[in-house]
Amino acid sequence: MRSEFLPFSKPSISEAEIGAVADVLRSGWITTGAKAAAFEEAFADYCGTPGAVALASATAGMHLLLAAMGIGPGDEVITPSLTWVSTVNLIQLAGAKPVFADIDRDTLMVSAETIAPLISERTRLIIPVHYAGAAADLEPLRQLAAAHNIPLIEDAAHAAGTEYRGEKIGRRGTTIFSFHPIKNITCGEGGMFCSDDASLLEHIRRLKFHGLGVDAFDRSMQGRSPQAEVIEPGFKYNLTDMAAVLGLGQLNRLDEFNKKRTALAERYLELLADIPEVLPLGLPDYPMRHAWHLFVVRLDSDKTAMTRDEFMARLKERNIGTGIHFKAAHRQRYYRETLGLPEGVLPNTEWNSDRLCSLPLFPDMNMEDVDDVAETIKEVLV
Ligand SMILES: *Cc1c(COP(=O)(O)O)cnc(C)c1O
Numbered sequence: 001m002r003s004e005f006l007p008f009s010k011p012s013i014s015e016a017e018i019g020a021v022a023d024v025l026r027s028g029w030i031t032t033g034a035k036a037a038a039f040e041e042a043f044a045d046y047c048g049t050p051g052a053v054a055l056a057s058a059t060a061g062m063h064l065l066l067a068a069m070g071i072g073p074g075d076e077v078i079t080p081s082l083t084w085v086s087t088v089n090l091i092q093l094a095g096a097k098p099v100f101a102d103i104d105r106d107t108l109m110v111s112a113e114t115i116a117p118l119i120s121e122r123t124r125l126i127i128p129v130h131y132a133g134a135a136a137d138l139e140p141l142r143q144l145a146a147a148h149n150i151p152l153i154e155d156a157a158h159a160a161g162t163e164y165r166g167e168k169i170g171r172r173g174t175t176i177f178s179f180h181p182i183k184n185i186t187c188g189e190g191g192m193f194c195s196d197d198a199s200l201l202e203h204i205r206r207l208k209f210h211g212l213g214v215d216a217f218d219r220s221m222q223g224r225s226p227q228a229e230v231i232e233p234g235f236k237y238n239l240t241d242m243a244a245v246l247g248l249g250q251l252n253r254l255d256e257f258n259k260k261r262t263a264l265a266e267r268y269l270e271l272l273a274d275i276p277e278v279l280p281l282g283l284p285d286y287p288m289r290h291a292w293h294l295f296v297v298r299l300d301s302d303k304t305a306m307t308r309d310e311f312m313a314r315l316k317e318r319n320i321g322t323g324i325h326f327k328a329a330h331r332q333r334y335y336r337e338t339l340g341l342p343e344g345v346l347p348n349t350e351w352n353s354d355r356l357c358s359l360p361l362f363p364d365m366n367m368e369d370v371d372d373v374a375e376t377i378k379e380v381l382v
Contacts, residue, residue, distance in 0.1 A: 047170030058178035060237035106282030112140035130159035133291035163289035187247035261292035
């Protein structure tokens with residue numbers, strides 16, 4: 001048994017990044033300023049998108065988007081139930097109705113086929129998730145959304161560096177990235193709102209800082225313009241320079257991180273091919289580049305009587321951490337009680353929600369750690 005606990009995720013922070021954060025702390029300007037602006041530019045460049053707004057989190061980005069679009073009572077938003085609860089919570093809090101599309105059983109992603117039948121005259125927004133770092137099949141989704149004149153907003157929390165048909169996620173359309181510590185790059189907490197819609201971007205920029213007609217930082221003022229007035233009531237979701245400078249350092253290493261994640265994931269795939277009880281996710285058959293945010297497996301209940309929770313507990317006893325990404329939203333207590341969706345409405349979502357867990361995957365892991373996890377899985381399954 002390994003002597004040290006292997007968490008399922010751990011950020012990789014360099015001494016240079018720590019130094020850069022310390023420099024900001026010493027500089028006299030620690031909140032949103034030149035570093036946040038530089039992070040926005042660098043991230044937009046990386047994706048090839050015309051503009052990006054740095055935010056306190058991806059959840060903040062989703063909140064601002066719903067506010068900018070005026071989503072409220074009577075509106076429906078289509079999204080998977082197998083996602084992080086933040087999206088569903090915000091739809092609920094806006095007074096709108098989350099409408100859940102089922103997912104592909106093996107990629108865990110919604111598709112134009114599962115979404116199309118759910119579109120009604122109340123549908124205001126479609127929010128697919130690029131699951132685990134793979135790309136959702138955007139072409140049919142874009143066509144479907146365009147045919148009904150409904151905006152498509154990509155939840156790209158897992159997709160920093162992901163490509164779809166040779167194009168970076170974030171390059172086209174509207175996307176929201178997360179820099180929470182488990183994501184492919186982190187700035188402690190943070191998010192990025194990217195869009196090729198200049199007026200939407202301008203609206204998000206205004207709403208993220210009290211609805212003032214200026215950003216939190218005005219280059220010419222080296223601060224905020226004191227004369228700025230509220231144009232519409234807004235929120236306070238700006239990203240600090242302390243966080244942004246970390247994000248800048250991380251962004252420089254994103255491709256290197258993803259390369260390492262890919263090598264680790266390929267090793268997992270090779271070793272797990274010999275363990276029939278454990279099913280990795282299927283890989284999409286359209287052209288894409290995987291960012292390997294998570295390595296998700298399902299415990300095949302046809303091949304083992306062990307439950308997922310027992311499996312996770314036994315791995316933990318042997319110093320291996322795992323996570324659940326995710327428990328379906330409609331299975332969470334609040335949504336069970338308020339939505340009361342009957343068992344079996346979202347069969348692929350439910351099947352996966354009961355069986356999935358994420359194995360350790362982060363850039364500072366090594367190949368021996370992967371071997372260790374696979375060996376330990378064999379041990380606990382007998
Ligand atoms: C992490 C995550 C979010 C939220 O990101 P935050 O930055 O923590 O707000 C949203 N959607 C998905 C799919 C996520 O994994």
